[in-house]
Amino acid sequence: MGGPSRRGNAVLVAATYLTVLAVLVLPVLLVMVEALRTGIAAAWRSLLDPDALSAIRLTLLVTLVATLVNTAGGIMAAWLVTKYRFRGRGVLVALIELPISVSPVIAGLVWLLLFGRQGWWGGWLDQHDIQIAFATPGILLATLFVTFPYVARTLMPFMEQQGREAEEAAFLLGAGFWRTLWRVTLPDARWALLSGILLTTARGIGEFGAVSVVSGHIPGLTETMPLHIETLYNGYQTVAAFTMAALLALIAMATVLLRSFLEHDFRKASS
Amino acid sequence: MSVQIQSLTRRAPNASRKMLDGVSLTIEDGAFVALVGPSGAGKTTLLRTIAGLDGPYEGTVLVDGQVLAGRPMRERRIGFVFQNYALFRHMTVARNISFGLDVLPRGERPDRGAIAARVAELLELIQLPTLGGAYPDQLSGGQRQRVALARALATKPGLLLLDEPFGALDPIVRRQIRRWLRGLHDQLGLTTVLVTHDHDEALEVADRLVVMQNGRIVQEAAAETLDAAPATPFVMEFLGEALEFAGRVAHGRFLPDDPNVLSFAVSAGDGPATAYLRPHEARLVAAGGAARAIPLTGGQGGLRRLAVALGTREVEILVLPERLGQAGTEGLGLDIGRARLFRDGAPLAGAPPVASGQELPRVTVG
């Protein structure tokens, strides 16, 4: 094997552990320590606070809807882009990936430009007493934008190397579009799909910047979990802030671990 | 089921290159036809167009006298087997086979028991009665091949289309499956179209061969006719090793440019011509030239390989072992009396009937 020598390997491993520990593990450790500083009971109580519960509820609702919409859209877009060849395909892929490189603050701002009081349709909405900006719909829109690409992006490479023979076979055997998608393509791509959904969910739950711009920051009403963390932290409720942070950190850890296993799985399945 | 194709043309997407160029072909009910040709000739494209997989195209494709484009697949009664089988990886063998029945609308779908019975029957037919619960990943190449066939046959198609179905199999399995497929064709009364780039395979299994090149059909004939009277030098060379001799026709004789090659009688007009023949059809005669022969290692079908040094080049021919004695002697002439003659890429009208060899029927080119 062309690997490094025994001593070289030891140095490399040590340096890697040190980097991972200092850069990646230390912060997560700190979150847990800070959350449990006054005991697990206090941490648990802080989660049962009505504002905290409301933030959790709002976050789950918004993430659920955003994930559903972007999963459906992502599946259709991935199908379109990988099963057909047409001009403008590259532009479509670029558009799908665009939100990744857009600052979260901008992802919030754009919705204010449409639905804010000074926005294109702000006046009309005001007259009809419809609240989008600084309310749940605005938070949902911001989350939709931020979580937009992930299902499509995870599915596309997998479905690309799937080819289209299985779909053609299903079609020749009499299956229509929905049936082919549901019974042939998606079952085969299920791990990639699940991995994409996981990432979408994690990004949705954790989104801060975009949501912060379009939320009215009203505790108990328009605060998601990350926004509530900010409020708590700035109000010097450190334990409560870190308890909620720990909850989110655990979700993030579970997500990356699960995704790593899934990816291993579908890489193996596709080779 | 019969297939009539009339002046079918298909262009490559985003390009003006024609993948199929004015193809017309009739396949009779019950025929076993092989589409052969080098890669890129348009064989697979033609097959996929018959199946209705790719569009749009110009021209007409009729199956049993009807246009199928736009009709639902399940009404078409076409079975298709892909080169890499395209089995559904996440389904068991049984589910793969029953897929075409499972997706029928509720009114037309047989009940569970009938589907299970049909699957069992097909598993029996492909000689894998115990593998219904296995997944495609657990099967060998030959087994997958047969499952793909069973899946295509489950809905009782009249027309079976096979795209390079033996490509990924080892030679022994290949031969077995080939024979089995031919038996199945006869037993079920199918019309079968097979795409292959292997002419030996086509010769063994099909009644008729359709030779394609650059999106066109070059020749369509029974196997023996193809070899005896190829329509172009390409067909001659595609069907096997061929030797080429330039020359001209004068006064009812073909005169090779090489003085060591013997002339022979033809009934064609004067002018340049090229002769092609198989290495085993050439014979060495004791006089008439200054050629030398050197025995080589190897041979095929009981014949031995011999290098013949002509004036400016060397050709390799196949001879019976007892004629190896000629090797080493000098002053030989090469008899190519069984050659096919071409002028400007077309067979020379009135070229002689192939001097009757035992293995070749007498055929005249019209």
Added chain:
Amino acid sequence: MVFCLRRRDGLPGLSISIAFTLVWIGLIVALPLTALVLRPWQEGGGAMLRALHDARMYAALRVSFGCAALAAAIDVPLGLLLAWALVRARLPGRRAIDALIDLPFALPTAVTGITLATLYGPTGWVGALLARAGIRVAYTPAGIVAALMFVGLPFIVRAVEPVLRGLPPELEEAGLLLGASPLQNFRRVILPPLLPPLVAGFSLAFARCIGEYGSVIFIAGNQPFHSEIAPLLIVVRLQEYDYNGATAIALILLLSALVCMTGVAALRRRVSRGLVARGAA
């Protein structure tokens, strides 16, 4: 965009997937970004010019771009180290480390923000140590760099890793057998093929960092002209109901990110072509 919609046969579902995809992209991405691009011209070019005449904005952009570049640059060797260890080393716990590398990407930015602020704060585990050495990180631009380093690291690793995996280890051995010193070997044999993915990873990290908000604002101190990042200034302008000012900054950030992404796309094409050529040789 031109779609080949006329299709008599072929795989079904083309029109329905086109319709679905266009509506999805149109409503969630294209429509709001169109608003962003058109907004500045709505009130005439004058308003836009005034918005661009803003020293605080340029200071914020300087902070954002400078810190992002520095953080991405520091991440390059760290990312290379991690990618190298993942691909080449006999690394116990490789799977766990592989998963952990994506953590900055999955960890909510607010969590990152308060955590790093506490970690590097005057009484934090790292901050207290550094304070004894007379170094202040939290509430200075150094804090911004620290936060962005955390955010940008996965991009470098994930850009380099696949290319490294595609390089045969024999290359290094060949270099060494030909008499190159380890340093020469690294510079002449190993680094050149890794340069494009490193640049791509740098650009990706940089693009992500200039827009980063949540993980930075808690640690940055947010003093105008000193430690105020551009995304935060957008929020400030919005709170002042200065939509033009906010839009101007947003457009500059968006444009910079797009330039980075286009560069990355070009690099990717070059890398994949290179790999293909190598494969064919």
